[in-house]
Amino acid sequence: MGKIFFWIMVALAVVSGFLFAPEHAGLVIHPMDQFEVKPLFGKGEIGTFTITNVTMWMALSVVATIALLVLSTSKRATIPSRAQSIAELAYGFVYKMVEDVAGKDAIKFFPYIMTLFMFIVTANFLGLIPASFTTTSHIAVTAVLAMLVFLTVTIVGFVKNGAGFLGLFWVSSAPLPLRPILAIIELISYFVRPVSHSIRLAGNVMAGHAVLKVFAGFAAASAIIAPVSIFAITAVYALELLVAFIQAYVFTILTCVYLKDALHPSH
Amino acid sequence: MANTTHSAEEVTRKADEAHGAAEAAGMPQLDFGTFGNQIFWLAVTLIVIFFILKKIALPRIAAILAQRQGTITNDLAAAEDLKAQAQDAEEAYKKALADARAEAQEIVAATKAEIKAELDEATAKADAEISAKAAEGEKAIAEIRANAVESINAVAKDTAKALVGSMGIDADARTITAAVTARTKG
Known part of the structure; x- marks a missing residue:
């Protein structure tokens, strides 16, 4: 198993080395070109x-989601196939996360959170295909995703608790003189949430892809550096596979944490 | 950004640069000209994924999991039932075995008693027969003895008569009989 994985990684490194490499020799690296938004047809x-x-x-994200959760479960087998197992695992993973982190009454938000998770996780993994585009x-x-979460949580918080939601900022367990200061800090941290929420995801994904591209550029530059560079690409690629999942997980679990604050604002 | 070639990419980049000041800094992420496009397609994507999940995927997976849970519960219950049945069967078997044993014991006892009764009866019958035979034998012996005594008496009388006759004395029969009877008695 380990050996197979190793050789797959080596093959991926070589392939990505070719695909990420610029067309001309010399140290010409455009690590950000891969993020360019381009019209699919024409150049308008x-x-x-x-x-x-x-x-x-x-659209490929949608296709991947359909393949993973709809097509794989089409047999509705009591003893699941491998693909169906993955669908069930994904379902159970997010469902349990919502239930454990945000509480039982947050289950009605499960389809919403599952949507975020499936979109991010499929987009992250599709982005790891060499020469692809990572949305x-x-x-x-990511800012739209984070703002969606922020607005939903804020609205749900006020609808569920009314003015009691403001208790989130009033730390009643702290000494009275400290509370106004803490309230300001809490308020700032509350509004910083969508910023950190969105930049964490975009930053992690972008940085990893840029690093891959930089190493690919080195590989194309010189035959001496190439082996080292390809090895580095392999290692970073493995790390990026991890990051692709972990960032989706982090985004989702933070959504659950924020949702818990909205449903149960007391400290 | 060193633009040395005029590839299609570079042309696109230059076109983008017209409406994105940030593009010059090399971050396509900060090209606000593309934000509307990205946000629009993101909204479409999220709505599509949401409805696919909400209408098809999640209810289906939930149903599969519930069905599996149901199957497992049913199977466990069935196993419990079968176990209870097996226990019942074992108990019934044990009971039948005990019953059979008791019955066998009974039959043995009854047969023993029957045999004993028959034996006793046969013994009693044999004893009676034996005693009857013995009595008969004794009677026969007594008869034989009586006959013998009578015969001796008759022979003795005849002999005595002949003896007396040969002596030339005509003794009467009554006297001889009385004499013989007196002698043979002693």
């Missing part, structure tokens, strides 16, 4: 409804 302006590589890779590396995308 990018309007709101233009079909771009963003459209394509997001979650864009701050525009």
